[in-house]
Amino acid sequence: MAGAGLLLAGCGGPLSTLDPAGPSAASIARIWWVMLAGAAVILAFVLVLLAVVFLSPDRLRGVPGRVWIVGLGLAFPLVTLTALVTYALLTGERLIADPAERDVVTVRAVARQWEWRFGPPDGPLTAGRLVIPAGRPVHVAVTSEDVIHSFWVPRLAGKMDAIPGHVNVIRIVAPAPGVYHGACAEFCGLGHAAMPFVVEAVDPAGLNAAGLTEARP
Amino acid sequence: MNAQTSFPVFVTAGFLIWSSAFVMLYAAASAGCAFGWQMEMVGPLSLQRLVLLGVWSVHLAAFVPLGLALRRRGSPGDRRSVFADAPFWITGAAFAATVFIGVPGAVLTACA
Ligand SMILES: [Cu+2]
Numbered sequence: 001m002a003g004a005g006l007l008l009a010g011c012g013g014p015l016s017t018l019d020p021a022g023p024s025a026a027s028i029a030r031i032w033w034v035m036l037a038g039a040a041v042i043l044a045f046v047l048v049l050l051a052v053v054f055l056s057p058d059r060l061r062g063v064p065g066r067v068w069i070v071g072l073g074l075a076f077p078l079v080t081l082t083a084l085v086t087y088a089l090l091t092g093e094r095l096i097a098d099p100a101e102r103d104v105v106t107v108r109a110v111a112r113q114w115e116w117r118f119g120p121p122d123g124p125l126t127a128g129r130l131v132i133p134a135g136r137p138v139h140v141a142v143t144s145e146d147v148i149h150s151f152w153v154p155r156l157a158g159k160m161d162a163i164p165g166h167v168n169v170i171r172i173v174a175p176a177p178g179v180y181h182g183a184c185a186e187f188c189g190l191g192h193a194a195m196p197f198v199v200e201a202v203d204p205a206g207l208n209a210a211g212l213t214e215a216r217p
Numbered sequence: 218m219n220a221q222t223s224f225p226v227f228v229t230a231g232f233l234i235w236s237s238a239f240v241m242l243y244a245a246a247s248a249g250c251a252f253g254w255q256m257e258m259v260g261p262l263s264l265q266r267l268v269l270l271g272v273w274s275v276h277l278a279a280f281v282p283l284g285l286a287l288r289r290r291g292s293p294g295d296r297r298s299v300f301a302d303a304p305f306w307i308t309g310a311a312f313a314a315t316v317f318i319g320v321p322g323a324v325l326t327a328c329a
């Protein structure tokens with residue numbers, strides 16, 4: 001019990017992918033649970049086989065080699081991994097920002113060694129804090145001024161690389177007002193761990209003060 | 218080349234095609250997104266999609282002469298060797314892998 005409690009303690013906190021706060025993060029957490037459940041079933045199956053081999057070896061003697069090599073060695077992992085990769089790719093597809101999406105707010109996120117700066121598409125940048133409206137889709141245009149970084153707000157969405165000279169767009173939705181913590185998820189030098197940031201989702205009514213621009217409809 | 222000396226060629230050719238497909242699809246996907254090919258339409262398809270499908274089909278087509286050469290070569294006679302049929306199985310696996318890695322480029326959104 002104490003061991004399980006200790007293990008699960010790593011699953012909470014402000015940077016936990018297992019405590020999703022938006023639809024994108026929820027679908028990523030779902031993949032994680034599906035993979036955990038699948039891995040647990042497969043592990044149990046292998047351990048049962050192992051136990052049978054130890055306890056009554058004669059029982060499996062009649063199983064032909066073809067079953068082990070072609071069935072369990074080739075077909076089984078191929079089917080399992082194909083199903084997983086298909087599920088993961090389809091989930092990834094739903095996380096991508098559609099440039100034609102309406103009623104969306106666009107902001108930019110600019111990384112450099114070692115800080116994140118955020119702001120409206122053509123306005124000034126503020127370090128360490130991104131303000132977005134709660135309950136509305138936001139397209140974050142992510143880029144970098146020096147090396148490759150990665151924009152990651154675990155409770156809201158997956159990671160998006162910040163690449164110098166290139167803009168990647170990630171879609172996030174914060175369903176409720178609140179503060180969501182983010183981190184750089186691509187090692188970018190000695191200060192990599194020291195470039196945290198927060199996404200502050202506020203009631204849409206209070207947004208003009210934050211200087212955010214609406215995307216063209 | 219007799220069956221003995223051609224063995225290394227036939228054992229590696231399939232996965233050389235696969236690795237070339239992998240590298241070129243990866244490069245084309247990245248370069249296309251950087252140059253905005255996903256927004257240039259050529260008929261019903263984007264230029265990006267067209268390039269990916271082109272790279273993919275060229276590599277799939279390369280398996281045709283390889284398969285024909287394998288068939289002409291036959292098997293090296295020594296049926297007791299577990300390696301006798303390796304070129305067939307490896308080429309088959311490489312073909313399946315080449316089909317597999319092209320599918321995402323053909324159906325998924327190309328650029329984030
Ligand atoms: Cu960084």
